[in-house]
Amino acid sequence: MDPRVSRRTFLKAATATTAATYASRVAPVWAAVDRGAVAVRTPLTTFAYSEVELLDGPMKRQFEENHARFLNLDDDRMLKVFRQVAGLPAPGEDMGGWYDLTGFSLEHGDFHGFIAGHSFGQYVSGLARAYAVTGSEATRAKINRLVKGYGETLDAKAKFFVDYRLPAYTYDKLSCGLIDAHEFAHDPLAMDIHEKLTHAIVACLPEKALSRAEQRSRPHKDTPYTWDESYTLPENLFLAYQRSGKSFYRDMAKQFLEDDTYFGPLSEGNNVLPFEHAYSHVNAFSSAMQAYITLGSEKHLRAARNGFEMLLKTQSFATGGWGPNEGFGEPGTGQLGDSLAFTHASFETPCGAYGHFKITRYLLRVTKDSLYGDSMERVLYNTILGAWPIQPDGTSFYYSDYATTGKKVWYKDKWPCCSGTFPQLAADYHVSTYLRSADGVYVNLFTPSRVQWNESGGRYGLKQETRYPFDNKIQIQVSGSQPRDYTLYVRIPGWATPDPVLSVNGNRVSDSVRPGTFAAIRRTWKDGDRVELELPMPLRLEPVDANHPNLVALMQGPLVLFAVAGSQPSFEKNALLQAKPTSNATGDWSATSVDGGSVTMRPFMSIDKESYSTYVLLKS
Secondary structure (H helix, E strand, C coil): CCCCCCHHHHHHCCCCCCCCCCCCCCCCHHHHCCHHHCCCCCCCEECCHHHEEECCCHHHHHHHHHHHHHHCCCHHHHHHHHHHHHCCCCCCCCCCHHHCCCCCECCCCECCCCCCCCCHHHHHHHHHHHHHHHCCHHHHHHHHHHHHHHHHHCCCCCHHHCCCCCHHHHHHHHHHHHHHHHHHHCCCCHHHHHHHHHHHHHHHCCCCCCCHHHHHHCCCCCHHHHCCCHHHCHHHHHHHHHHHCCHHHHHHHHHCCCHHHHHHHHHCCCCCCCCCEHHHHHHHHHHHHHHHHHHCCHHHHHHHHHHHHHHHHHCECCCCCECHHHECCCCCCCHHHHHCCCCCCCEEHHHHHHHHHHHHHHHHHHHCCHHHHHHHHHHHHHCHHHCCCCCCCCCCECEECCCCCECCCECCCCCCCHHHHHHHHHHHHHHHCEEEECCEEEECCCCCEEEEEEECCEEEEEEEEECCCCCCEEEEEEEECCCEEEEEEEEECCCCCCCCEEEECCEECCCCCCCCEEEEEEEEECCCCEEEEECCCCEEEEECCCCCCCEEEEEECCEEEEEECCCCCEECHHHHHCCEECCCCCCCEEEECCCCCEEEEECHHHCCCCCEECCEEECC
C-alpha cells in the first residue's frame, strides 16, 4: 500500500519427512533437485520441518490453530474467484473481504474485493509446510485438491490477471504456494502449473521491478494500481529455479531485482528506506539474499545486511516491530516517537513478523551472527505471539498498536494479507528454532521443543525444557543412540549481562560465555547429557528514539512490559526500574507511578482487550 496513507487510514476515510530431509547439510533445502542451482552453500542450514517438534507453549498453539483453520476451510470457497473468472461452475459461499471479485471502492473506503484470490497461494504454502511438520494425509490430500483445482482454472494467457490491480503481488504468493506444494507435499502437478502460470503472467508484469515512485509516475488507472510489488518477485523465482533447474526462472529473477533504486544504493550504505512501504521492502531483502545464494552476488548480500542494520537502528520500536502506518520514516527526525500520537497502526504484525523471520533466518544462515536470533525473538515475543487467531469467517488481527494509549482490535476487513502470512510464519517456527552446521547444532530460540536427526547410522536429538521468557532458565537434554563428537552452539542474547551461566552436567563451562554470541561447547555428547543456561534479566529502559528520551519502554530480557492503564502513566526513572514481579500466570510486573498508584506492566502476549501504553513517560 502507499506508505504515506495506510490501508487503515483509507478504511477510516506420506509424511513430508523425506521431502525435506537433509540430503545436504550445507545446502538450502530447495537445492536438493539441482545441486548446481546455487552458488553459495550457506554455513548454516535449517533442519527439516519434520525434524523439529514444538512442545506445549504459545508457538505450538499458534501453529495448530492455523493448521486447523486452513485444513477446515472449504475448498470451493478458496477456489471460487478463480473458477468464476474462468467461466467454470463455482459452487460454495464467497470468501468475503479482500478475497472476493467485486466491491472495492477507494473513494468510499471499501476494501471488499480489493485483491481477489490474493492469499490463495499463501494458504496452500501454509498447508504444505504444515504437512511437512505433521505428515497429515488429510492435509496432503487437501493440497492436491487445491493445486489441481487451481490448475483447471488457469489458461495460457492468465485471463484472471487481466486488468488486475496487483498482478505481481498475487503471482508471488501463488508462486510460493506451488513451490511449497511440490517441495513439501510432493504434488505431481504443482511445478508444471507454476511454469504455465509464470509464462502467462509475463504479459501482465512490467519490464523490470518498479518502485512505488516509478509506478506513480507512469500512466495508471487509479492509485491502487501503483501499489504492486514486483520488487519482491526474485526470491520465489530463484527458488523455482533451484527446484526445476530451468534457467528462465533465474533470468526472470535477475530481471526483477530492484538494483537501480534499492539494492544498489543499499549495498553502498545509502539509506533509501525512508518513505517506502515497510513490509514489502523488508520482504524484498529476502530476494537480495536469494540473489546472493543463487548467483553469489556479494552486492546483494551487502544490500540485505546494510538494509537490515538500517531497519534496526532507524526504524524499529522496542518491540522489534516497525513501519507505523505501513511506512518508513526519515531517521533523526523523531518519527517513531511522533507516530505514537497520531496512529494506532504501528506494525503489520503477521506480515511484518513473517518478513522479519525470513530475513533474520537468511542472515543467520550466512553470517552465524547471534544478533539476528536476538532480533527474531524480540519480534516473536512482543508482536506475533500476542496476535489473536484468525477466525472462521476471516476476521484477522492485523496491526500492533503502539500509540500513547493503545488497544488490540480486529481488522475491519476479512481475509486481509495477514491471514496469508500467519499460517506460513507459524509453520516456520519449526525451522527457526534450531539450525545445523557442518560441525554441530545451533540453538537459536528458547522454547519447549525437540529436534531429532539421523547421522552416520545413529539417531540424535536435543530437547528443550523452559518457561522462557517468563523464567530465565533453559535446560537442554541430549539424546543419542551412541556417543558422538559435535559442537553445540547456544545463543547468548546481547542483553544478557552481566554474567550468563552455561553448564554441562552441573559443571559450569569454563570458556568465556559472552552476550551477543553463540557459546560453543565441543565435546563427545552422550545420551542423558544435560546443558543448562541461566540468563540475567535485569530491568532496563529503551527510549523510542533519540528525539524523545523521556518516552521509554520497560524491558526485561527479550520482553517489553506494557503499562496496562486507561492513559499513559508517568514514572520516576528509579521507581520504574524497581518494578516487582507479581508471580502470576501472565508474567505481570508492578511499578509505582508518580501519582503513587500501582501500574501493572504486562507482556504483549498476555494482553487481551485492556488498554495499554507501550511507552511510558519519564518525569523530567
